[in-house]
Amino acid sequence: MFFRLTIIYLGLAVCLVLSGCSGAKETDEVAYVLAVGIDYLPNKQINITYLIAVPRILGASGSGGDADSGKSLVVTTIKAPSIVEGRSLLGASLGRSPDLSHIQVWVIGEELARQGLENLVGPLLRFREYRGSMFLMVVHDTAQGFINKNKPSIDVLPSRWIEGLLLSGSETGYLLPTHVHEFYNRLKTTSGAPYAVLAGINPLSGTDKPKAKPTPPERAKEYLPGDIPREGGNPAAVIGTAVFKGGKLAGMLTNEETRMVAILMGNFPKGFLTIVDPQSPERNVHILLRLGKDPQINVGFVNNRPVIDIDVLLEGELTSIASNINYESEVNRKFMEEEVSKTIKLEMVEMLNHTQALETDVVNFGRYFRPKFQTYDEVASFNWNDLYPEAEFHVQINTKIRRTGLMFQSMPIRGND
Numbered sequence: 001m002f003f004r005l006t007i008i009y010l011g012l013a014v015c016l017v018l019s020g021c022s023g024a025k026e027t028d029e030v031a032y033v034l035a036v037g038i039d040y041l042p043n044k045q046i047n048i049t050y051l052i053a054v055p056r057i058l059g060a061s062g063s064g065g066d067a068d069s070g071k072s073l074v075v076t077t078i079k080a081p082s083i084v085e086g087r088s089l090l091g092a093s094l095g096r097s098p099d100l101s102h103i104q105v106w107v108i109g110e111e112l113a114r115q116g117l118e119n120l121v122g123p124l125l126r127f128r129e130y131r132g133s134m135f136l137m138v139v140h141d142t143a144q145g146f147i148n149k150n151k152p153s154i155d156v157l158p159s160r161w162i163e164g165l166l167l168s169g170s171e172t173g174y175l176l177p178t179h180v181h182e183f184y185n186r187l188k189t190t191s192g193a194p195y196a197v198l199a200g201i202n203p204l205s206g207t208d209k210p211k212a213k214p215t216p217p218e219r220a221k222e223y224l225p226g227d228i229p230r231e232g233g234n235p236a237a238v239i240g241t242a243v244f245k246g247g248k249l250a251g252m253l254t255n256e257e258t259r260m261v262a263i264l265m266g267n268f269p270k271g272f273l274t275i276v277d278p279q280s281p282e283r284n285v286h287i288l289l290r291l292g293k294d295p296q297i298n299v300g301f302v303n304n305r306p307v308i309d310i311d312v313l314l315e316g317e318l319t320s321i322a323s324n325i326n327y328e329s330e331v332n333r334k335f336m337e338e339e340v341s342k343t344i345k346l347e348m349v350e351m352l353n354h355t356q357a358l359e360t361d362v363v364n365f366g367r368y369f370r371p372k373f374q375t376y377d378e379v380a381s382f383n384w385n386d387l388y389p390e391a392e393f394h395v396q397i398n399t400k401i402r403r404t405g406l407m408f409q410s411m412p413i414r415g416n417d
Contacts, residue, residue, distance in 0.1 A: 031096040034073075035162060037143025038120065039109035041079060046112070048086035049077045049144045052094075053102075077144055083123060100127075104162040105135040106180065107143040107199070113242065113249035121184050121247075132181030135166050138242035138249065140200035140225055149201050150236040165238050166197060173262045173271040174239050174255040187247055191366025191384050195261075198240035198252055200225030204232060211254050215346045217276040217339055219284055222254035243360040245385075251358040253351070260351040263312060263344075264363045266294045272319070278339055279332075280323035287340060288317040292400060299368045306391040308365055310348075316340060317403040324410045333401050341397040352393050361388040 037049035052074040076093070080086035090098050106124070108117065124130045139146045169175040178196045186194035208229035210221035225237040241253040241261065253261065262268040270290040277283040292313035299308050316337070321327055327336050355362055366384035373379045 029096060030099045031090075031094045032099050032102045034102060035105050035107060035147060036083075036100075036103055037107035037109070037139075037147045038083070038112055039142050039144055040112035040115050045079055045081055046083075046086070047077060047079055047109075047142075047144055048083065048090075049075065049107075049147050050090060050098075051075055051147055075148055083120070084127075100129040101131065103130070103134050105137050105166065107146055108136070108138045108196070109143040110138065110140055110249065111142075113138045113196075113244075116247040117183075117244075118187070118247035121180065121187060124180050125184055130180070132179060132184075134180045135162075135197065136178045136180050136183050137166075137197045137199050137238070140198060140252065146199060146201060146236060150234065165236075168238075169262075170269045171271075172255075173259040173268045175258060176241055176262060176265075176267065186244075186364075189364075189366075190380050190382070191361070191370065192364030193250075193360035193362055193385065194244040194247070195360075195362050196242045196244070197238060198225060198242045199236065199238045201235050202226050202228055202230055202237045204230060204235055206231040212256075215256075215343060215350065217278065218343045218347070219274040219276060220256065222256045224252060224254060241362065243355065243358060243362050245358065245360050250360050251354075253354070253362070256347055257351040257354060260344075260348045261362050263291065263314075263348070264295055264297070264310065266291065273316075273340065273343070275339055275343055277321070277323050277325065278335060279325050283322040284320070285318070285322070285327065285336065286320035287336075287401070288319050289314050289340070289399075291315070297365070297368050299365070299372075302392070306369070306387055307394070308368075308391055309394045309396075311396045312344070312348075312398070314340070314344065314397065314399045316399055316401040317405060318401060319405050321410050324412050326410045327401075328404045328407075328409050337399040337401055340399040340401075344399070345395050345397045348395055348397070349393070352395075356389045356391070359385070359389050361385065365391070 032053045033050050034053050035051035039047035039049075041047050054074060076090065078086045078089050080089055087098055087100065108120075124134070125132060166175070166177045169177055175197050176195065183194050183196060186192055202225065206229050208221075209227040211224055211227060212222040214221055223239060225239050228237060228239070239255045241258045243250055243253060259268065259271060268291050270288060273287045273289050274284050275287070277285050292315040296311040297308065299306065301307065318327060325332065327333055361384065365388070369382065369384060370379055373382065
């Protein structure tokens with residue numbers, strides 16, 4: 001009897017201890033931080049810019065109010081020696097308790113990225129309010145300028161705009177969304193280099209400043225965020241990839257180079273390719289590409305030199321044939337498939353050469369060498385990151401046009417010569 005009563009009393013005591021929300025706070029007591037930008041300052045200081053939501057305005061917008069993105073956000077910048085000190089100073093000036101568990105993205109200024117992020121990423125994975133699923137972005141400028149000039153004009157909810165922008169790569173392959181925990185894992189591994197999404201501010205002047213000319217027969221040029229010829233709209237742009245050597249920014253990949261990395265990583269969902277019509281060079285052919293299967297990558301050594309064989313299968317859909325030439329026919333379709341394969345192969349080789357020059361294995365080819373060793377110590381001593389610039393690549397691209405859109409046969413327009 002005594003034993004039963006003891007169990008009951010202990011159960012009641014546990015219920016009393018675990019009940020309630022001792023750490024709960026009302027909405028008007030909390031400042032929800034949606035994004036944080038960090039810039040380098042001399043004398044071991046950093047510039048921390050916070051993008052903070054205004055819950056009252058956001059609630060009005062969700063119920064059909066007339067709120068706009070400018071009124072629903074507060075941007076404040078604090079100079080501090082560390083992130084935790086910046087958080088403390090932020091709370092002292094807001095009159096609310098900062099809540100960092102809703103952060104969507106960390107925006108890193110270019111100069112800080114070149115100095116190194118080793119001391120930044122570690123704390124982001126240790127403090128309980130930070131989540132490993134937060135996005136990481138490097139700005140081709142300052143993080144403070146990017147957050148201040150970023151003015152979404154479509155979505156009122158800034159969190160939805162941030163998430164939608166970073167996930168837009170699923171439609172193009174022009175960017176690789178990067179989470180903090182993925183970046184941290186790449187910092188620790190010996191088989192690949194860290195990378196992050198690249199962003200910037202577009203001057204909106206309409207000036208065309210491509211980083212590279214099109215790779216024939218493709219029409220599209222290669223761009224970094226601030227170089228896209230555009231006028232009007234939000235000056236913020238997210239496109240390309242920032243690649244790191246260790247924890248330091250080593251270089252930047254354009255939109256087309258990023259697409260090649262996505263293909264080799266098996267993360268390329270789909271994307272349009274605009275190429276010169278081989279039988280009517282003044283016109284274009286548009287093809288929607290996707291991976292037919294995961295890329296086949298085999299590795300080995302020839303005379304102690306790493307050799308990597310790459311075999312990629314792409315599937316295409318004809319979405320526009322301006323010349324009305326019958327590329328749906330078997331003979332013409334094979335000719336078009338060869339043109340697409342040639343284009344992708346040239347662009348992929350250029351990307352591999354660029355990353356080898358930067359000494360950054362963004363694709364993570366090193367993991368394919370792991371089965372060649374028996375112990376982790378052998379893998380670590382292999383030191384793949386130093387060997388990557390010496391690797392020899394053999395690239396094979398195969399394209400199969402599976403679909404022809406909503407038309408099964410192109411016919412010339414009557415009356416045209």
